[in-house]
Amino acid sequence: MVAGIVGLGLMGGSMGLALKSIPHINRVVGYDHNPTHCDEALKHHLVDEIVSWEQIKQSDVIFLAIPVEGIIKVLEGFTDLSPECTIIDLGSTKEKIVENIPPQIRHNVVAAHPMTGTEKFGPSAALPDLYRDKIVVLCNLDESGEHQRKTAWSLFEAIGMKIVTMDAKEHDRHAAYISHLPHAISYSLANAVMAQEDAKNILILAAGGFRDMSRLAKSSPIMWEEIFKQNRSNLLEAMDHFEEELKRCRKLITDGDWDGLRRWMEDANKLHDIL
Amino acid sequence: MVAGIVGLGLMGGSMGLALKSIPHINRVVGYDHNPTHCDEALKHHLVDEIVSWEQIKQSDVIFLAIPVEGIIKVLEGFTDLSPECTIIDLGSTKEKIVENIPPQIRHNVVAAHPMTGTEKFGPSAALPDLYRDKIVVLCNLDESGEHQRKTAWSLFEAIGMKIVTMDAKEHDRHAAYISHLPHAISYSLANAVMAQEDAKNILILAAGGFRDMSRLAKSSPIMWEEIFKQNRSNLLEAMDHFEEELKRCRKLITDGDWDGLRRWMEDANKLHDIL
Numbered sequence: 001m002v003a004g005i006v007g008l009g010l011m012g013g014s015m016g017l018a019l020k021s022i023p024h025i026n027r028v029v030g031y032d033h034n035p036t037h038c039d040e041a042l043k044h045h046l047v048d049e050i051v052s053w054e055q056i057k058q059s060d061v062i063f064l065a066i067p068v069e070g071i072i073k074v075l076e077g078f079t080d081l082s083p084e085c086t087i088i089d090l091g092s093t094k095e096k097i098v099e100n101i102p103p104q105i106r107h108n109v110v111a112a113h114p115m116t117g118t119e120k121f122g123p124s125a126a127l128p129d130l131y132r133d134k135i136v137v138l139c140n141l142d143e144s145g146e147h148q149r150k151t152a153w154s155l156f157e158a159i160g161m162k163i164v165t166m167d168a169k170e171h172d173r174h175a176a177y178i179s180h181l182p183h184a185i186s187y188s189l190a191n192a193v194m195a196q197e198d199a200k201n202i203l204i205l206a207a208g209g210f211r212d213m214s215r216l217a218k219s220s221p222i223m224w225e226e227i228f229k230q231n232r233s234n235l236l237e238a239m240d241h242f243e244e245e246l247k248r249c250r251k252l253i254t255d256g257d258w259d260g261l262r263r264w265m266e267d268a269n270k271l272h273d274i275l
Numbered sequence: 276m277v278a279g280i281v282g283l284g285l286m287g288g289s290m291g292l293a294l295k296s297i298p299h300i301n302r303v304v305g306y307d308h309n310p311t312h313c314d315e316a317l318k319h320h321l322v323d324e325i326v327s328w329e330q331i332k333q334s335d336v337i338f339l340a341i342p343v344e345g346i347i348k349v350l351e352g353f354t355d356l357s358p359e360c361t362i363i364d365l366g367s368t369k370e371k372i373v374e375n376i377p378p379q380i381r382h383n384v385v386a387a388h389p390m391t392g393t394e395k396f397g398p399s400a401a402l403p404d405l406y407r408d409k410i411v412v413l414c415n416l417d418e419s420g421e422h423q424r425k426t427a428w429s430l431f432e433a434i435g436m437k438i439v440t441m442d443a444k445e446h447d448r449h450a451a452y453i454s455h456l457p458h459a460i461s462y463s464l465a466n467a468v469m470a471q472e473d474a475k476n477i478l479i480l481a482a483g484g485f486r487d488m489s490r491l492a493k494s495s496p497i498m499w500e501e502i503f504k505q506n507r508s509n510l511l512e513a514m515d516h517f518e519e520e521l522k523r524c525r526k527l528i529t530d531g532d533w534d535g536l537r538r539w540m541e542d543a544n545k546l547h548d549i550l
Binding site: 188 | 439452461469488491503514520525537538
């Protein structure tokens with residue numbers, strides 16, 4: 001089986017490394033519109049070969065590891081594929097992508113969201129174990145062809161992922177709270193702190209807490225611009241709920257209601273029981 | 276030299292482990308008003324011995340590793356100390372503590388804030404290397420006695436810390452942005468997400484991002500209630516600035532100003548140059 005990867009950054013590059021280690025893949029070929037990415041991907045052995053757009057479309061399975069607006073555009077151009085071809089999109093939003101798959105290739109596509117990543121990006125950020133023991137959410141799987149479902153399932157299992165299925169609309173609502181909102185908060189925190197504090201004091205006072213809370217603010221703006229765009233209404237709703245909690249916190253502090261504040265923090269501590 | 280530690284949780288317990296490993300400390304004694312903490316501290320060998328309140332006051336150096344309101348109360352009761360005794364408070368706020376040191380023992384006290392910690396608490400959370408290679412901020416050092424300054428400086432160096440000096444008022448303003456605000460945000464995020472999402476979906480979709488952003492929400496409510504209380508006005512100001520950035524983010528998304536949003540995220544990326 002030949003696997004093609006479109007987009008050789010953190011997610012695509014790491015997928016190349018993962019696929020190269022499993023037996024049913026004979027060859028991993030890659031495509032990236034950025035020539036520097038192609039060079040780096042070869043240098044780090046993320047793929048066996050860089051191929052042309054025409055050649056990548058000949059792969060048995062094609063992973064789309066590009067920003068989510070790009071995924072929709074690429075799918076629109078995939079009208080001359082073999083009926084057996086499996087396309088797996090790795091986008092962080094799912095509803096808009098699934099809605100926009102051209103009907104004639106709907107059975108070719110498996111919509112996937114691997115719950116993994118780092119704040120780093122580009123081919124040099126690729127990690128061989130990025131996907132291992134992580135969860136991948138497969139959306140609206142009944143709309144994919146049987147061959148494609150089986151192919152995707154066995155590949156994700158082979159690289160060590162745990163598979164969960166979910167409706168695309170539901171996925172996007174949950175992802176807004178659990179992934180996209182934290183990114184919006186982290187970007188806001190980084191900008192607020194850098195506007196008020198100089199680099200020296202940030203370096204002195206940033207213990208683990210601030211480092212963790214601001215790590216996501218280092219993420220790729222191009223990637224996140226498109227995620228925020230595609231999941232706009234869910235994200236705005238999640239921001240509403242977060243702002244309500246922040247207002248509650250502010251009111252407890254302003255009112256000097258320290259017992260209330262402690263109880264509110266004890267509620268947050270219940271996260272211990274989940275994560 | 277005998278070191279006494281008041282409060283045998285994460286900070287005090289880890290200080291016990293660190294002090295036991297350096298040559299100029301002959302004995303580390305501990306005090307905690309919670310008998311379970313005393314038992315655990317002995318079990319984990321955090322201190323050599325648990326002693327009475329009268330005995331802890333005989334130590335050559337006394338570390339106060341208790342919540343910040345407790346530090347003020349304990350200092351008020353320290354009126355019968357030897358003039359040579361060094362008291363080092365490890366509180367996360369500094370202005371209120373320094374203001375409230377009784378004048379007759381002002382020279383005894385060194386106000387310190389070690390920039391380290393984890394979200395865990397209690398004696399079992401203690402780590403031998405919690406302080407190693409971390410920064411400790413010493414505040415208003417010129418108000419401490421010469422002997423006490425030298426004692427504190429040499430002890431922090433001996434346990435591997437990097438020493439920075441700062442005015443207490445300045446410290447609290449910076450800490451509000453870089454440490455206290457991130458905690459308020461993390462508690463708010465945890466409560467917002469748990470109100471909207473069930474445990475199953477949080478577990479499925481929480482990749483590294485949400486785990487990092489919600490980690491601080493597991494911190495001790497008793498400790499943070501008192502920090503928020505003591506640093507209230509600085510924290511409220513920091514929350515204002517954060518809310519402005521979040522509003523900016525929301526407006527860019529609402530207006531569909533994707534170029535503006537990307538540039539705003541690129542600004543946040545500049546954190547890369549600092550941390």
